[in-house]
Amino acid sequence: MTQQRLYQLIYISDATGPVTQTILDDIAIQAKIYNAGVQITGRLLATDKHFIQVLEGGKGEVEALMGKISEDKRHHNLRILSRGPVVGREFSQWSMGVKGYLDEQEQQDMIQILNMYGANHSYSEEQVEALYFLIQKA
Ligand SMILES: Cc1cc2nc3c(=O)[nH]c(=O)nc-3n(C[C@H](O)[C@H](O)[C@H](O)COP(=O)(O)O)c2cc1C
Numbered sequence: 001m002t003q004q005r006l007y008q009l010i011y012i013s014d015a016t017g018p019v020t021q022t023i024l025d026d027i028a029i030q031a032k033i034y035n036a037g038v039q040i041t042g043r044l045l046a047t048d049k050h051f052i053q054v055l056e057g058g059k060g061e062v063e064a065l066m067g068k069i070s071e072d073k074r075h076h077n078l079r080i081l082s083r084g085p086v087v088g089r090e091f092s093q094w095s096m097g098v099k100g101y102l103d104e105q106e107q108q109d110m111i112q113i114l115n116m117y118g119a120n121h122s123y124s125e126e127q128v129e130a131l132y133f134l135i136q137k138a
Contacts, residue, residue: 005059005085006056006057006058006085006086006087006088006089007056007057007058007059007062007063007083007084007085007086008054008055008056008062008082008083008084008085008086008090009054009055009056009062009063009066009080009082009083010052010053010054010055010080010081010082010083010128010131010132010135011052011053011066011078011079011080011081012050012051012052012053012078012079012081012114012131013050013051013052013053013075013076013077013078013079014049014050014075014076014077015046015048015049015050015051015074015075016073016074016075016076017074018048018049019046019047019048019049019050019051019100021100023074024044024046024098024100027044027074027096027098028044028096028098031044031095031096031098032095032096034065035057035065035095035096036095038057038058038061038064038065039057039058039061040055040056040057040061040062040065040095040096041056041057041089041091041092041093041094041095041096042054042055042056042091042094042095042096042097043091043094043096043097043098043099043135044096044097044098044099045099045100045102045106045110045134045135045138046098046099046100046101046102047102047107047110047111050110050111050114051075052110052131052134052135053069054090054091054132054135056086056089056090056091059085062083079123081123081128081131082128090136099138102138106134106138109130109134110131110134113127113130113131113134
């Protein structure tokens, strides 16, 4: 991994049912063990209906994990916001920092941006940037 270029993937998804603390704890436990082993770091935010996650690491490792995550029945309708090489790790301190229950403002910001996923079923660069900013500050 050390010599390999760093790769980052960001997606959002809709939760299949209500996002409970138990669900978040389960994901955090799975992620802590697995991600550390494959040197993936990142951040997961959740509202009561949505997940937004950043994964960073080697391309093969990130895409392999994304393959597993996309088959997880706890969410569906995954939308990739961006994927590609990045210069450095943004979330190096977490194998997967999980934050549920955003504060009122964060929740509103996120829902507002999520709702912008309009008729053409994609986000603009500005919208992805806004979401990324939210993930960094939340
Ligand atoms: C929103 C969401 C995010 C997840 N993030 C991770 C993660 O970062 N790392 C991880 O190992 N599993 C994560 N999982 C769990 C995986 O989908 C899967 O359950 C886990 O990797 C175990 O898969 P396996 O039983 O096929 O090995 C996540 C699940 C959900 C619903």
